[in-house]
Amino acid sequence: MVRVLGVVFVVAALIAGGLGAEVSxxxxxxxxxxxxxxxTAGAEPPAALPILLLAxxxxxxxxxTAQGQTDDTGAFEFGDLPLLSGGQYVFSVDYAGVLYTEVLLPEELSEGVQIDVYDTTRDVTVxxxxxxxxxxxxxxxxxxxISAIEFVLIANESDRTLLPDVSNPAMMSFLRFSLPPGTHxxxxxxxLPSREIISVGSGFAVTSPVIPGGHSVEFSYIFPYEGKALSYRQPLLQGAEVYQVLVPDRLAxxxxxxxxKVEPVHIQDTRYQAWEGRGISPGHGVELELMELPEPSLPDRIEKAVTSASLWYAIL
Structure with a gap:
């Protein structure tokens, strides 16, 4: 069984195809x-909760397609569903503003399906x-x-789903990520479920709900430098148990x-020099410095100067 959160197409397909049971x-x-x-500890069973199905x-x-509604114990039975020779069955529930979804293969249907839902919180520290x-x-x-890629592993170990308040950005109830100056x-x-990426300060924020469990965020970007070194502050607004920077040997x-400095890391036949910090508290961050950066060759500098708009303006 595979968990998927926030599959919006399920709702769209059910609306388009009709919400009654339909067998092809x-x-x-x-x-x-x-x-x-x-x-969520101490919470009541989700009674009278609509359930949507898309096969x-x-x-x-x-x-x-079909729909149902849970009884007082949170249970419901879908009957007369076609047994497919392949494909999948997607069960979705919208609870407290968050869409929870479970996906079953045909051979898993006899086991039934459990959909875990949670009460919500605005506290990003979870x-x-x-x-x-x-x-x-x-x-x-x-x-x-410089082109860079960042990989972030996060975990919500509470028993509540973080539901950011996008109507009140001042609350900062969403995940925030900082970027180097001049990033593009x-x-x-x-x-995480697809939601808006918003610009916040010197970086961006992800407004997606974060259900209990582990998740990942990946982002790539390009940023400028001058001279042979670049220094900037990486605030790590939510902190980090481990923060690493990896540089492939080819960029020596x-x-x-x-x-x-720590031991090199080998990933898919490539060796990376590695630097790291541990136990970084929220907002403390690190003063990051990239050194021994390459400078343009003489032909590159000449070409840049010749094609510079400011040079042509001066000549004209």
Whole structure:
């Protein structure tokens, strides 16, 4: 069984296809027991909660749709569902403003499905940053730009889902990430449900709900530098149990200051020099320094000067 959170297309497909049970052809029929459980300590069972079902075949086409409502114990049974030879069954529940989804394969239907839901909190401190790794992916000496990728592992070990208040950004109830000065071409990926990425201070914030458990965020970007070194503050607003910077050997002699040098890391046949800090409290951050950065060659500098708009303006 695979957990998916925030699958908006489920709701859209059910609305488009109708919310009553719908079977595409004469097939073997099965019943599926669904149980919705509130994982927040002391919370009441989620009674009278609508449940949505979308079944799709191997070709991705909708094979059946249905809806139901939990009883006083959080249980419901879907009956007369077509047993597909492949594909999947997606069960979704919207509880307290968060969409929870479980996905079953046809061979798993006999086991039934449990959907865990949680009460919500605005307290961002329930989410811990286990590890944040910045990888220097490339350095363009001619443009004086650095490309980087960051991988962040987070965990919500509470029994409540963090539900950011996007209507009140001043509360800062969402996950925040800082970026180097002058960053551009930002791209953010995550296994959190898709929600808006908003600009906050010198970085960005992810407004997605964060259910209890482990999650990941990945983002890439490009930022400029001048001279042979660049220093900036990485505030690590939520702190980090481990913060690392990795530089592949091919970019030697680029090195990092502000962190402790540790043993090199090998990833997919590539060796990376590594620097790290541990036990960083929220907001304390690190003073990061990238050193021995390459400078443009003489031909690059000449070409840059010749093509500079300011030079042509001066001549004209």
């Amino acid at each position: 052809s004469a097939q073997e029929l099965v019943s599926v027991n669904v149980r919705v459980v509130n994982g 799709t075949g191997l070709d991705g086409r909708v094979a059946a 989410v811990q940053f286990r590890r944040q790794v910045m990888v220097i992916a490339g350095v363009d000496a001619s443009e004086r730009e 071409d930002l791209d953010v990926q995550s296994n 002699p680029v090195r990092v200051g502000g962190l402790d």
